[in-house]
Amino acid sequence: MELDTIKLCCAKCGFTIEQYSATELAEVPRKAKRYKYLLQKSSICPACLASGRLKEVRVTRESATAPPGGPVQPSAAAPVAHERHPEAPTPMLDALERGRWPSHVTELRQTRYPLQMYEQSLQRRTTQWDYGGYVSLPGVAAGVLVRASARPEITKGSNFLRIMDPCGNFFKTDKLRRLCEIAEKYAYGMLHLLSTGGDLEMLGIPTENLRPAVAEIMAIGFDVGSTGDDYRTSxxxxxxxxxxxxxxxxxxxxxxxxxxxxxxxxxxxxxxxxxxxxxxxxxxxxxxxxxxxxxxxxxxxDLPAIDQSRVKTWVDQGGDITTVCTRCPGGCLSFNNGDGLRIDGDSCLRCMYCVNKVPGVRPGGxxxxxxxxxxxxxxxxxxxxxxxxxxxxxxxxxxxxxxxxxxxxxxxxxxxxxxxxxxxxxxxxxxxxxxxxxxxxxxxxxxxxxxPRINLYYHWEPEEIKDERTAVQEVGPPQAGV
Amino acid sequence: MPAITLAGKQFDVDENGFLQDPAQWSDEVALGLAQTEGIEKLTDEHWKVVRYLREYYMKFHVAPSIRMLCKQTGLPLKQIYQLFPSGPAKGACKLAGMPKPTGCV
CATH class of the missing domain: 3.30.413.10 (Sulfite Reductase Hemoprotein, domain 1)
Structure with missing residues (x-):
């Protein structure tokens, strides 16, 4: 049986979107690239409007009506199962599991994450993930991020949702547990806590699962978004x-x-x-x-407020006030036993150095x-x-x-x-x-x-500065700048 | 090349369902494309957005920025998303018979 035609069809209705002959794919690099690209991205079928990955149908010369050889997608219902990732030895990752510290590989092994992508990245010394894009999802205007894969034989790509975290990144444990259940049901079975942008990411959700996953996340009281050209989560x-x-x-x-x-x-x-x-x-x-x-x-x-008695106690207990004075970025600190700690208002940069180092110095009012x-x-x-x-x-x-x-x-x-x-x-x-x-x-x-001049606060007039704290502690008088 | 039949005529579209040749566009085609987008009835506001996009595209051969679209049609961005569930770029531009705009939206 000789392979003759490869069709890219809609997974749902079987509408043929593009087709290539086997010789074409072998000889024309442009077509092969296009074919590879179409396979790993999610498309909308013009006939039935289902969005998702295309199904590959291989037609052989002998049996033009042969059943499709590509993976058959189960229709709708419950969460769609994840694609199978090939198993292979992982020598580089095994090395990362040795040692007495917690290993991220051990964690990843227990999830549905395509571990071969990581292994291959290490072996080839370059990442095997490719530029992504967005899957549009009605109701989520910002869209859902997708990370494409440069190795479609391992994984076709990975969609991920950004979940807006509550202020301060405080999660009540039971809510987080419910998020974990959703991740277990629809995604790789892990959470990315927290991304460098400060939000929670749920990795590896198949396109068909996006809608129910978003609905369940919304039901708990979280919101998704923060992708595209908008305000990202702060x-x-x-x-x-x-x-x-x-x-x-x-x-x-x-x-x-x-x-x-x-x-x-x-x-x-x-x-x-x-x-x-x-x-x-x-x-x-x-x-x-x-x-x-x-x-x-x-x-x-205004200037940092100084509680002279606390500073003195700290110095008496062995606090290294000399180093603090010499390392002050503005060079404005001076200390002697009689006057205590003094700040030269003209040079103070309000950089927090003395506040961080010396107990008894607090930010101004x-x-x-x-x-x-x-x-x-x-x-x-x-x-x-x-x-x-x-x-x-x-x-x-x-x-x-x-x-x-x-x-x-x-x-x-x-x-x-x-x-x-x-x-x-x-x-x-x-x-x-x-x-x-x-x-x-x-x-x-x-x-x-x-x-700017290095000290932005040089030009404040004393009358512009007022201590507005309601309960001012008994500390030394704040020295007005200038 | 996939094709789609609208208003009794055959049209070439790309893999996302955007018309390949913007010159083939007509009101009936827009109505047919609206069906594929899941929009049941085109209101005056839909037409306002589509006609503006069309006019801009025929003049400059590029899709306008979202800010221009909101400013010129007087519709807030949120409402445009309600009118075209898949967004101004994917939804509204498809109805206006333009090629798919580049960018992320």
């Missing part, structure tokens, strides 16, 4: 829920952000993805300055947020750090109107003027910071220039 530090340094309520801030911008998370409309991160203090545990297009960072405007724009790692012009657009803004709960209005103005400017697939940082570099400030209606001040 990330925030744990803030006042667990941390002593938070300068504003990052969790409440993100809750309010969701309330206001949820449509932009769900419906892609921007030229490229936009990432937001919220950090409670300039320590920036969420790496927002490097990674996010719009970064809201908690800051204080005049608190708010700074907004940085344009941080990113990829894009046309490579990695960039965020630029300070607004050095200080009061964050007023519950709706944070002032901050969000500004964010909205800036995204509108980006949406209106940026080119397709241009990140905010590239856009900022192309039009210039002054033009961006003019378009966004942010007043230009001496504190915001494209190459």
């Amino acid at each position: 990330e925030e530090c744990i803030g006042p829920a667990q941390c002593d340094l938070a300068l504003y309520d990052t969790l409440g801030f993100r809750e309010a952000w969701y309330k206001r911008f949820l449509d932009d998370v769900q419906y892609p409309r921007f030229p490229h993805k936009v990432k937001c991160k919220f950090a409670g203090c300039p320590n920036d545990c969420v790496r927002g300055g490097q990674k996010s297009d719009f970064f809201v960072c908690g800051v204080f405007r 005049d608190r708010g947020v700074a907004i940085l724009v344009g941080g990113k790692m990829r894009g046309k012009f490579g990695p960039m750090l965020g630029k300070v657009v607004v050095p200080f803004l009061k964050a007023q709960p519950p709706d944070y109107k002032e901050v969000f209005d500004l964010l909205e103005r800036m995204t509108e400017v980006y949406d209106e003027h940026a080119r397709k697939k241009e990140r905010v940082g590239d856009f900022l570099l192309r039009i210039g910071l002054s033009e961006f400030l003019r378009l966004a209606g942010v007043p230009v001040s001496a504190r915001v220039v494209s190459q």
Whole structure:
């Protein structure tokens, strides 16, 4: 029996979408590439509109009506079973399982993850996953991510869902358990907790299973989205829920952000993805300055408040105050036994170094947020750090109107003027910071220039700074800057 | 090359069901394509979006950005997704007889 024609048909109705002859596939590389591409992507059948992977039908010369040789998809009903992945020895992965530490390979072995993809990546020293795309799913405007495979004989590809995490990434155990059940039923049987973007990913859901999986996730009270050219799920530090340094309520801030911008998370409309991160203090545990297009960072405007008696106790107990003073980035700390710890207001960078090192030094009382724009790692012009657009803004709960209005103005400017697939940082570099400030209606001040003086707080006037804490502790008088 | 029969005529389409030749488009074809998209009845708002896309495509030979579409038709993005369940790119552009736009949406 000689192989004659290979047809690509709809898995449901059998409608022939493309067909190739065996010689054509062997001789014309363009056709072979197209054939390979069609096999691994999900398509919509023009006849019955079912979306999914195409079925391969091989027709031989002797028996033109032979039953299809390709894998037969079970029709609808319950979750669709996963494709079978070929078994093969895994010498490289076995090496990763030795040792007395927990092994990720041991975990992956227990799931339906195509382990050969990983093994082959290690053996060939390059990843075997290919560029992905999106599967459109009615009801989920942002679509579902798909990672294509460069080795269709191992796996055809893998769809994955991004689940928006609750603020602070707090999961009640029973809800997480129900998510695990869904992952066990429809996906590889594992969760990716948490992705670097701060959301929960459910890997390896066959296209036919997407709709019931999304419905069940929604029923628990989670939402999916955060793919495509929209706001990605934001990330925030744990803030006042667990941390002593938070300068504003990052969790409440993100809750309010969701309330206001949820449509932009769900419906892609921007030229490229936009990432937001919220950090409670300039320590920036969420790496927002490097990674996010719009970064809201908690800051204080006056000087750090010093509890001299606690500092003295710490020094008496052997605290290395000399090193702290010499390593202060602004060079503004001085200590002697008579005066205690003194801060030179003109040079203080509000960098949190002394706050982190010395017990008894706390952030100042005049608190708010700074907004940085344009941080990113990829894009046309490579990695960039965020630029300070607004050095200080009061964050007023519950709706944070002032901050969000500004964010909205800036995204509108980006949406209106940026080119397709241009990140905010590239856009900022192309039009210039002054033009961006003019378009966004942010007043230009001496504190915001494209190459700022290292100390942004130098120009604050003493009367601009007021301690707004309700219960000010008995500490040394905050020394006003300038 | 797959083909699809709409309004009694045969049309060449690509694997996603987009018309290969935009010049073949007519109102009846749009109605037929709407059936394949699962849209039962084309309202005035549907036509507004389709006609705008059509006009823009014939002028510039490229699909407009989503922002332009929302601005010119005066419809919010959310409503466009309600009108065309598979989205402005896959749904609305298919009805307008344009080739599939590049990009992710």
